[in-house]
Amino acid sequence: MNPRCFKRVKSLLVFHESNKKAWVTSSVYEDWLHKIDHKFQRENRKVLLLVDNCPAHPKVLIQTLKAIKVVDLPTNLTAKLQPMYQGIIKNLKVNYRRRIIKRLLKASDEKMGLTGLNLLDAIFDLNKAWTDVTSDTIANCFRKADFVKTDVENLATQEQDEILSDGTSEEWDDLQRILACTEVTFEDFIDMDTSVIIVGEPTDSKILDNMKA
Template sequence: MAKECIECKDGIFNADETGVFFKCLPNKTLAFKGQKCHGGKNSKVRITVMVGSNMSGTEKLRLLIIVDYEFNKKAWMISEIYEKWLLKLDKKFAAQRRKVLLFVDNCPAHPKSVESKLKNIKLEYFPPNLTSILQPMDQGIIKNLKQHYRKRIVMKVLAHMEVATPTTVTLLDAIQDLNKTWTLDVKEQTIANCFRKAGFVKDKVQQDADNWDEDDLVPLSELKTLWTSYRRAINMSDVSFEDYVTTDDNVQTTGSPTDEEILESVIENLVPNKKDPEENEDDGQSEGETIPTPTIDETISAIEKIRCFILSRENIPYEIHNSLNLLEEFIDKEKWTNFTKKNN
């Protein structure tokens, strides 16, 4: 018999989309501020991220990241992507023998027709005019995620600013850093407080939640220090800190492509070398270029270097050493599998 979790905090979820200008360093802020990103070059430097968690904060859903692709040049959430994501999530809960309740926006990109296909997820929709008040993700969770992400990329760029080839923020960097941020930086207590602030639970700590400001758990002071260092390093004076931290707050994330847009996308892929006239910004990767896959021996060498680095430091948590052990074991199995294939 399936484990009924709907009545407990662990079985109640909320998920919502947000737009992220993933290359948005402080000096880029004015170019993005206030942009709805309906298409053109800005759609090449933004992604849509579906962020979801349960009410206790103990179970964060794997981020769904939507980028510019053939039939969705705006990098929006559309009904086909939403349904595929939801059915995959339903299958996961079915394998765990769990019934869950998921709260989502009531919008065209979230068609109610998918409900009949779900077996372990029950959907509930926020009233359109009250979503920003009732939705936990809008009460600080997404804000927390974005500011921790910005902290990560500014630290990375500052650390490499004096080298011959300064680092750039690629799409792959963004996906990896967003996942690290969501997994490591956004805390359970932050999520739980946001659910309380949205009125999902009334308990003995409700008064504290009512008085809680999401900024209390967001690294604003640390981010501002990094922003100031970056600003001085490039002699930037025309961007405020407030502009930087709010630049993609209201980016449009949902919509349905029109027939004309689908046709245009098909034509673009049929006509060689056809580029968006607005797309002048170098994204750090040539057209068609792919990141080379390292060999197994190169990977083993990289792991050895990481282990040497960790051994040179004190008070490294056991979990990090154990993770390296697991990674080495996985690579060793891959190497043995390749060896047996060649010799059989």
């Protein structure tokens, strides 16, 4: 895929891959893993990568990785042990959705309509949204997942509430008035893609191959 908006763009701030179903596949995962491994080698870093049992996370050739050690989380415990699920992903989505709201309101004020968002805009906004996720938020989510014994059960939730209340409500109300839609909450907008399928289930032959590996 070569989107028109990528024309004359020499480099992106993120790794970008695409396929017809917009799924994360094992080949995409492996390619990404080796790219960041090379990056960490250049930076002389050693990294521990925790991964869940997503079908797109196959057993890669660990011996080919130089800077990264991959550790699999126990099956069916992702919701409890995966720090990303303790608030990091939610924090990122809040930051990203807020940027989308601001972009749409600006387009409306400038009489540009509400259809001007393209893939390149989304990539830049997503990159900025990630930089807005603070190191404290990430550390607190690791603590909440019991990587460190401390009482931080509600810290990640409090941080999200602060972001949600930081001017977003009025902007969301303004956008709803423009769209003539008042039944959707900002929380609904944040979680609109939660149930979207982003990975295919492995076939029986693939499962057997993994068991033999």
